[in-house]
Amino acid sequence: MADTQESGAAEGERVVIKKYANRRLYNTASSSYVTLEHLAEMVKKGVDFVVYDAKTNEDITRTVLTQIIFEEEEKSQGQSLLPIQFLRQLISFYGNSMQAFLPSYLELSLASFAQQQERLRAAMSGAGLAPGAGAGMGVYEDQIRQNLQLFDRAMKMFSPFAYAPAGKAEEPTPAPAAAPKADDEALDQLRKQMAEMQAQIEKLASKG
Secondary structure (H helix, E strand, O other): OOOOOOOOOOOOOEEEEOOOOOOOOEEEEOEEEOHHHHHHHHHHOOOOOEEOOOOOEEEEEHHHHHHHHHHHHHOOOOOOOHHHHHHHHHOOOOOOOOOOOOHHHHHHHHHHHHHHHHHHHHHHHHHHOOOOHHHHHHHHHHHHHHHHHHHHHHHHHHOOOOOOOOOOOOOOOOOOOOOOHHHHHHHHHHHHHHHHHHHHHHHHHHHH
């Protein structure tokens, strides 16, 4: 697998990838051909890169990243990251009046999600608990479940009628009584951000 050294880039440097007509990907920093799997590892390791079409010099990074997601979903074997209903909802926003607003919202939501999980891991590490060990795992899973439920409600703010999962929705799982205070603060912060988002949505809707 490609790591930061194998990518040929210095720390913090953006790697330029060229895609040729034969679909081969060339890493200009390491002077070697790479695969989508290599690029996926680079993403996971925090290596920044941009992909250009070798003939037109067009930036095709978004297309390549989408291909990586497609391959990862194909290999998921029942552990898919993107639920079908989420994909349906995402597709429904193309051409929607909120399309321009959604990307920023998703970026903020995922950044908040990642930040909250990092705080939780740090809190568990400080308490001497590993993410996969005993009672600590219960706290970890419960926090993730709360995050997903919060994200689900946020998606309904955009389109409450289109986003209707089949069957009865799960009842929110109560948080453990001994949940770390830092995690509560992170959750409150995420709720506040989403409330601000909803206020912006309502403002845009009123202008429309």
